[in-house]
Structure formats: structure tokens, C-alpha cells
């Protein structure tokens with residue numbers, strides 16, 4: 001599904017390398033987790049995959065089902081099935097949550113040559129998904145993320161994911177800032193979407209989320225590279241001992 | 252000194268030339284008002300570029316004897332066409348009786364200036380030109396005085412009850428060289444209520460004055476989408492006076508137009524009155540020159556009143572926006588709540604926004620704030636929208652509508668507000684690359 005090969009990225013404005021040869025491949029239907037110290041490049045990788053400005057790819061490739069992601073506009077990547085749940089979801093005053101979601105859904109359907117969903121169908125769809133994430137109707141009426149608490153913003157990201165049904169979901173620290181119950185809601189939301197044709201790349205600092213969303217593979221990123229990969233036990237080791245031993249091993 | 256004298260001579264000469272090209276109506280009940288207005292105009296002289304409040308907009312287009320040619324806009328779908336209203340149509344400043352509605356509306360008296368002004372006695376006699384005459388603060392507005400002296404046509408509306416549908420003054424431009432002068436005079440009696448829609452392009456060049464006198468506890472709503480003709484030059488003056496407990500809300504949408512100057516003079520004279528004035532502007536220099544100037548002067552001269560100015564401009568391809576807004580709080584106008592915001596969203600580096608916000612406060616127990624910002628599209632928000640699959644142009648349009656939302660929120664009627672949003676969305680859709 002997702003293949004990242006020897007990806008090197010630097011800041012566009014300055015000569016600061018951030019990703020220094022990332023290799024990663026996520027098979028269809030699997031859940032991969034990425035852990036790693038602050039500043040190691042996890043968010044940068046998620047932004048580069050989804051097409052944010054400000055970064056320059058100096059070497060390497062990233063493909064989604066063989067299609068060159070790096071050559072596409074952000075909206076084309078979304079239409080191709082990529083979704084990023086932001087570490088810091090963005091507030092957009094003046095644009096209603098429902099308008100935003102419906103515009104997004106219909107834009108993606110249009111790009112895939114499918115008919116738009118009607119206002120009625122859409123309302124039904126969103127209500128159903130919102131209910132399972134315990135997002136109330138009042139929140140849906142508000143402008144995108146404006147006045148939402150940290151946890152509400154994260155749940156709103158998962159709602160968008162549930163409505164848009166992407167095939168490759170990248171979750172950047174969706175668990176941080178969530179209380180125990182909200183974490184379970186988010187995990188349930190993710191698990192409900194697990195499917196043979198859908199993959200997840202879950203960036204997290206904590207083992208707790210991975211108790212709920214069982215990953216198939218855990219990667220450790222440090223200083224712009226995946227330094228080691230393993231099964232769920234790797235996350236437990238990080239939780240217990242931190243990164244020092246793992247970093248020492250590769251040094 | 253020599254320069255000063257030659258400036259003076261130039262102003263006098265241009266003023267004379269402007270008048271020489273016109274024949275002024277004699278008027279009946281308006282006769283005195285017109286005579287005094289002519290005297291005011293002659294004394295003030297035409298505005299010139301060096302006048303403080305014309306520094307950023309060239310008044311020449313309004314001062315020349317005849318207007319430049321301006322192509323008319325092909326009207327596809329007029330705004331508010333699905334709404335119940337009483338429509339009064341002016342084509343190139345001439346009343347179109349055939350296509351207008353029968354002007355009977357419960358609680359509202361409607362007359363045309365041209366017809367009413369054959370009589371010496373009329374309810375509008377104390378109102379015609381009165382607010383204009385009082386409105387030369389803090390600066391002279393000579394072209395409004397000229398309008399009072401010269402206007403032959405316009406509507407006189409007296410509201411005694413709650414109008415059950417809006418009155419709609421609908422302008423159409425047919426001729427490429429029409430030079431239009433219209434003077435509307437509106438009086439809301441105690442407790443009365445009216446929504447006035449004012450739409451379309453009055454002419455190739457137009458000078459429109461509207462005087463609105465709002466009595467105790469009366470409510471006036473004004474929604475003004477200014478037409479989409481690209482080449483026209485438009486000068487408007489809105490003069491209003493509010494008595495105790497009165498409400499005045501005016502919203503203007505300007506998309507297109509070579510030159511627009513909207514002046515508003517609001518005198519809050521009675522305790523507990525509320526005045527809101529808002530503007531949303533969309534200018535694209537790729538369609539031709541676009542220069543848009545809002546100039547607002549609000550006087551608080553009573554206790555416990557609220558005023559709010561919300562002006563938003565979206566400018567691209569060399570479009571120019573100007574905002575000059577002043578709040579004056581007179582001695583004794585305690586518990587005043589005055590708010591003013593002017594903001595521009597510049598879609599490129601070629602466009603420009605100039606703002607001059609002013610506060611002058613002579614009372615100590617007041618809350619007044621003003622702010623002005625100029626910014627570009629928020630790249631983070633744009634990326635967020637695009638990452639959800641919304642193409643760049645649509646995402647930009649969403650952010651533009653969101654930028655204008657605070658101004659549109661000043662329209663109280665949600666259905667009419669939705670029509671305004673639809674209008675600006677179609678404007679944006681037409682400009683997608």
C-alpha cells in the first residue's frame with residue numbers, strides 16, 4: 001500500500017536535513033506504529049506524505065499503491081486515499097464543520113468520478129459516525145475546530161476519517177491530550193475502520209493507545225531514520241526503558 | 252501662497268464648470284433645500300485630490316462634466332429574486348413604472364421625488380436635504396450637497412408601521428454613458444420597521460444620496476449589493492440620524508466597479524440607540540481597475556448607545572481598498588460602546604489596502620475599540636482543507652467566505668444573508684482558474 005524508500009527531506013528555506021533516508025512499507029490491511037523521541041522527524045514525514053509546503057525532498061520516493069505521492073497536489077493525495085489526522089488540528093473560523101466535511105467528501109467523490117452525496121444522505125452519514133464518537137450535534141454546527149477542546153479536536157479528526165473512509169490513514173499523536181475514555185473512543189473509531197483494504201500508520205509516544213489498537217509492526221524513528229522495527233513488544237520496551245538502549249544499539 | 256491661490260482658483264473653476272454642465276430643477280417643496288444646498292456646494296467647491304479625505308481616491312471621475320463610458324453589466328440572475336418584496340426600478344436613474352410593483356404597502360407611504368416635488372406641501376419637506384446639510388462633519392461632502400440641489404428622481408418613504416415585506420430599490424444600467432443623480436429620503440416614525448434592499452448599478456456614473464431619519468424605537472435594515480458592472484463609477488452617501496432606542500443596520504456588498512466611494516454619516520442622537528454598518532468587498536483588478544473606498548463617520552451624542560463598524564475587503568490583481576472610519580464620542584455620551592474593525596485579505600502582492608481608523612472621545616465612561624489588519628490567505632488553513640481533498644481554488648473560496656463572515660453576520664435576516672453569500676460564492680466560482 002504505502003512504500004517509502006530512502007526518503008531524504010530538508011527544510012525548503014534552509015539547509016536543515018530532517019529526514020535522512022526513511023525506509024518504510026505498510027502492507028494493505030496492516031497497522032504500523034511509529035514511536036521516537038521528540039524532534040526525530042515523525043510529523044515531518046506525515047506532512048511530506050500529505051504534501052505540505054515548506055519541505056524539499058532531496059532524495060528517495062514515496063508511493064501509494066505504486067502511484068508517486070510526491071508528484072501530487074495535497075488534494076490529489078487525499079483523493080488517492082491518503083488521510084492525515086493532524087497532531088495539531090487547525091481552527092478555521094467562519095467555515096462550518098458540516099460545510100467543510102461535505103465539501104471535502106464531495107470533492108473526493110468528484111475526483112474519483114462518483115456522484116455527490118445529497119444533503120440528506122450526508123446528514124445521516126455524519127450523524128451516525130458522530131454518535132459513535134460521542135460528538136454532539138452542536139459541535140458539528142460550530143466552525144471547524146473553533147472553540148473545541150484539545151480532545152474534541154482529536155475526535156473531530158477521527159470523525160473526518162470515518163466520513164472520508166481513506167485507505168491509508170496516518171494518525172499523528174491522535175492520542176495525546178485525550179482522557180482515558182476519549183482514547184478508547186478514538187481507538188474504537190479506528191478499530192471500526194480496520195479492514196483488509198485499509199492500512200494505518202499510527203504515530204504515538206505511548207503504549208496505552210497500542211493496547212487498544214494492536215499494531216502489527218512497531219518502528220522506532222530517531223534523527224530522521226527508522227532505526228529499528230519489530231512487533232508490539234518493541235513498544236513495551238520503549239515504555240519501560242525509554243529510547244537510550246535502542247539509540248545506543250545503532251550508534 | 253501662490254500655490255494656495257492657484258489651488259483655490261482651480262477649485263472654483265472646476266466647480267463652475269461642473270455647474271455649467273447642469274440644469275438644476277426648481278423643485279416645489281424642496282425649493283429652499285435645493286437653494287441652500289447649491290449655496291453649500293458653491294461655497295465648498297468640488298472635492299480635489301489634495302483634500303484630506305480624498306488623498307487615497309481620485310474624485311476626478313465624479314467631478315468631470317460628463318462621465319466616461321462604462322459598459323453595462325449583463326444581468327443574469329438578479330439577487331433576492333426569489334424573495335417577496337416591493338420593487339421600484341430605476342433604469343439609468345429613470346423610474347420604470349411598467350416593471351415596478353404597485354407602491355402600496357401597509358404602514359408605508361411611498362412616493363417618487365419627481366412627482367412629489369410638484370407640490371409645495373409634503374411630509375418630506377423638513378427631511379429633504381436636512382441630514383445632508385448637517386452631515387458635513389468632520390469634512391465637507393460637496394458632492395452630496397450637489398446631489399440635494401440637482402436630484403430630480405429618487406424615492407420618498409415614510410414608514411408608520413411594520414412593513415410586512417422589504418422595499419426594493421432596484422437599479423439597472425442600460426446606457427454606457429448614463430450620468431445618474433438620485434436622492435432618497437426615508438423617515439421611520441416611532442416604532443416603525445422597514446427593510447430596504449438597494450441593488451444593482453444605477454448608471455455609468457452615479458451620485459446617490461440616501462437620508463434616513465429613524466424616530467424613537469424604530470428599526471431600519473438596509474442591504475445593498477452594489478451591482479456587478481465593471482466600469483462604472485459610484486458615489487454614495489448615507490446620512491442617518493437615530494432617536495432614542497432606534498436601530499439602524501446597513502450592509503453593503505461590493506463586487507466589481509472601477510471606482511466606488513461609499514460615505515456614511517451616522518448621528519446617534521437618542522439614548523439607547525444602536526447603529527451597525529458593515530461592508531464586504533470583492534475586487535479583482537484582472538477585470539479592470541478596481542478602487543473601493545469606505546468612509547464612515549459615527550457621532551455618539553447620547554447615553555448608552557452602541558455602534559459597530561465591520562468592513563472586510565478581499566483584493567486581488569492590483570485591486571485597491573481604502574477604509575477611513577471615525578468614531579466621535581461627544582461630551583456626555585456616557586456608556587457608549589463603539590467598535591470598529593477593518594480588515595483586508597490580499598490575495599497577491601499587487602493589491603493594496605489603506606486604512607485610517609480614528610477615535611475621538613470626550614466622555615470618560617465608554618468602551619471604544621478599533622482595529623485594522625491586512626493579511627494573506629492562511630497557508631496552514633489552506634493546507635488543512637486541501638489535505639481533506641478540497642482543491643486549492645475551492646479551499647481558497649471557502650477561506651474567503653469565512654473571512655467575510657463577520658461582515659455578513661451583520662445582516663439580521665438569515666434568508667437575505669444566504670442570498671448574499673450565494674452571490675459572493677458565484678462571484679468566486681466565476682473566477683476559478
Ligand SMILES: Nc1ncnc2c1ncn2[C@@H]1O[C@H](COP(=O)(O)OP(=O)(O)OP(=O)(O)O)[C@@H](O)[C@H]1O
Nearest residue numbers: 011018036037038039040041042043044045054087
Ligand atoms: N518548518 C520548520 N522549521 C524549522 N524546523 C522544523 C520545521 N519543521 C520541522 N522542523 C524541525 O525538524 C525536526 C523534526 O520535527 P518533527 O515535528 O517532525 O518531529 P516529531 O518527531 O514529530 O516530534 P514530536 O514527537 O515532538 O512531535 C525538529 O527538530 C523540528 O524542529
Ligand SMILES: [Mg+2]
Nearest residue numbers: 042043044087
Ligand atoms: Mg510530531
